[in-house]
Amino acid sequence: MFTLFTPQTANKALPEVRRLFSNILMYKKQAVALQEQVEMIIQSGSQFEQFVKKKQELNTAVSNYYKAIEQLEATGVVIKDIEQGLLDFPSKRFDEEVWLCWKVEESEIKFWHAKDEGFMGRKPLESTGIIEP
Template structure:
C-alpha cells in the first residue's frame, strides 16, 4: 500500500511503527545469534545432523525477519537502516516529494529531508513550512 504521510499522520502511526520496528530488531538479533551458533557448530566439526537442524532454524528465522520487514514496509514506511534505527515516511512538501524521518529514540517525527538526501540532510519541520498530504 502506498501512503503519503503528513507530520500528524506519521506521528499518529509512530507508536505502531515503533512496535513493529522493535520486533524487526529483535528478529535480526535472533538471526545473528543463530549465525554464531551455526558457526560454532562448523568450527567444532560437529555432525551433519546438528548442522542441518541449526541451518534450518536459521533459515526460518531469516524468513520471519524478512516477513516482518515486508509487513512494516507495507505501511509505506521505508526502513533505511535497521542497525542505526532509521525510518522514512514518504510525504510531500508543496509539490516536492520528501521523506519525513525518524531515528530510534526520538519521540516524534521532527525532521524531513529530500528524496536524494540521507540522514545528514535532515531539516527541522518547524523551520521549513507546511508539509502537505
C-alpha cells in the same frame, strides 16, 4: 501500500511502527545468534544432524526477519538503516515529494529532507509547508 504521510499521520502511526521495528530487531538478533551457533557447530566437527537442525532454525529466523521488514514497509514507511534505526515516511512539501525523517530514539517526527538528501540533510519541521495529501 503507498501512503503519503503528514507529520500528524506519521506521529499517529509511530506506536505501530515502533512495535514493528522492534520485531525486526528481535528477529535480527535471533538470526545473528543462530548464525554464530551454526559456525560453532561447523568448527567443532559435529554430526550432520546437529548442523542441519541448527541451519533450519537459522533459515526460519532469517525468513522471519525479512517478513518483519516486509510487514513494516507494507505500512508505507521506508527503512533507510536498520542499524541506526532510521526510517522515512513519504510526504509532500508544497508540490515536492520529500521524506519525513525519524530515528528510533526520537519521541516524534521532527525532521524532513528532500528525496535526494539523506540523514545529514535533515531540517526541522517548523514552517515546512508539508501538507495533507
